[in-house]
Amino acid sequence: MEEVQVNLEEQFEEKVAQDVRIEPKDWMPEAYRKTLIRQISQHAHSEIVGMLPEGNWITRAPSLKRKAILLSKVQDEAGHGLYLYSAAETLGASRDQMIADLHSGKAKYSSIFNYPTLSWADIGAIGWLVDGAAIMNQVPLCRTSYGPYARAMVRVCKEESFHQRQGFEIMMTLCNGATEQKEMAQEAFNRWWWPTLMMFGPKDEESPNTEQSMRWRIKRFTNDELRQRFVDMMVPQAEYLGLKVPDKDLKWNEEKNGYDFGPIDWNEFWNVVKGNGPCNKQRIQTRVKAHEEGAWVREAALAHAEKRAARGKAA
Amino acid sequence: MPEHGHKTPHLQEHLLNIPVPDYAPELRQLVFDYTLQLADTSLILGHRLSEWCGHGPILEQDLAMANIALDLIGETRSLYQYAATLEGKGRTEDDLAYLRSAVEYKNPLLVEQPNGDFGDTVMRQFLFDGFHYFLLKALKHSSDQGLSAIAAKSFKEASYHIKWSSEWVIRLGDGTEESKHRMEKAVGNLWMYSGELFMMTDTEKQLLEAGILPDYTSIKQQWDEHVAKVFSEATLEVPQQVYMQQGGKMGKHSEHLGYILTELQYLQRTYPGLEW
Secondary structure, rough: HHHHHHHHHHHHHHHHHHOOOOOOOOOOOOOHHHHHHHHHHHHHHHHHHHHHHHHHHHHHHHHHHHHHOOOOOOOOHHHHHHHHHHHHHOOOOOOOHHHHHHHHOOOOOOOOHHHOOOOHHHHHHHHHHHHHHHHHHHHHHHHHHHHHHHHHHHHHHHHHHHHHHHHHHHHHHHHHHOHHHHHHHHHHHHHHHHHHHHHHOOOOOHHHHHHHHHHHEEEOOHHHHHHHHHHHHHHHHHHOOOOOOOOOEEEEEEEOOOOOOOOOHHHHHHHHHHHHHOOOHHHHHHHOOOHHHHHHHHHHHHHHHHHHHHHHHOO | OOOOOOOOOOOOOOOOOOOOOOOOOOHHHHHHHHHHHHHHHHHHHHHHHHHOOOOOOOHHHHHHHHHHHHHHHHHHHHHHHHHHHHHHOOOOOOHHHHHOOOOHOOOOHHOOOOOOOOHHHHHHHHHHHHHHHHHHHHHHHOOOOEEEEEEEHHHHHHHHHHHHHHHHHHHHHHHHHHHHHHHHHHHHHHHHHHHHHHHHOOHHHHHOOOOOOOOOOHHHHHHHHHHHHHHHHHOOOOOOOOOOOOOHOOOOOOOHHHHHHHHOOOOHHHHOOOOO
């Protein structure tokens, strides 16, 4: 028996090393399955909770066109949540359980959504920065070893880059606008810059799962690698917009062909992760409320379907 | 329940190249007023539905309501753009949506009613969808090219909406005891606003005479039949002899509209004249 197990494990490792996709029916180590369920459901939850800060501005969008774009963006996020939950279900997780874990606080979601959206410019900043960081994190996942996840990510990434362009466009309109609009853009940028850098996760030396995930090709680059790339990409964009990066230590480093940037406030990062961010409680309470208030609807839909099925049988 | 799937976003500019009709000034004013009334109606209902975004009872229904809201906002844009063209004073769709006061809005009272629970929202949508669907079906053949072009486009979407809300009325009416009770309550809350949809204002009467609008009596008949059929499947009773509230179409609104516009118009009012 033990030998069979060893063989399967070897075959699995070999497949992954050769970049052969793992599919739902293939054998996989339990830890791989668990890691993926955790990561995919976390991602799905982030999409769903992420609907809240942006949804907060749908009714106040400044033009009908912006309203339509924002509404369809938030709707895309619900769509992403749906197909990510489905991808996690192929690993044997149930949507009900995943949602229960989100509501109980057992499952995590991206901390960035625990920050509030205070002005219209936040909608631009989220699209430009937060979606930009998400793309940086997610593009490598289109080649992740687990097939259903990789395929879901191809679609997610395509829509995310569309969202990012829209976010940048909002920022650009503000930055080319009146003084109040420029100030609004800068103020939002100041608030979102550091939390966005935190989206790449803890420093490599404090990221316990990275090594195993890299070997399993669930992850393709380390947190610090991605963060550096992000900074290098965004600084010129900020300059183009005429925005000042809120980091006095930011400096081009010719030798490494990238920017040096100031220290991240990891104390803030861990606090938000632990539930002490400005909106952690509200976000979960809002989700729980929607779920609880929807219970009668779900029960009724089920009861009606059962009645139909029974009538179908009787007929 | 994936009956309302994910759709490509509506991001087109909605510019409908409609030639300006060669109407006498009075008729042009009437068509303008009526187009605004339709636009206000779809905007306010779309706005209400969009309030659900992120708070729906089931993820799939969150998507469905956002889809309907998007359709309605798309229709709104076409209508305001057409109205702006008719008016010819250089106002834009956004001027019409963001810079008019509550008394200038001419939507019926039904669409500004609060979301309530999901049952109230479904019922409000259902009562409206029947009207919207049969109206657009008739407007497709209007002699006014602008209205007929917009109706043709929105009719396809409205057929989807009426299917969605009818199915939910049935599901919730004939679901559990609680859901039935809630749907009865929703009927009680909203039925009194259904009559105004079919009451013809002076503008509407004159447009009927001009051959631009259909007679609402026949739309009402089709609506009655549809409602009776769906309510019967839903095991709900069609209310009889309810006093019908009216006023929205004349600019006399409920207290809700002021708050909707306060939110909707916030940025345009706070920072006048800026581009966003």
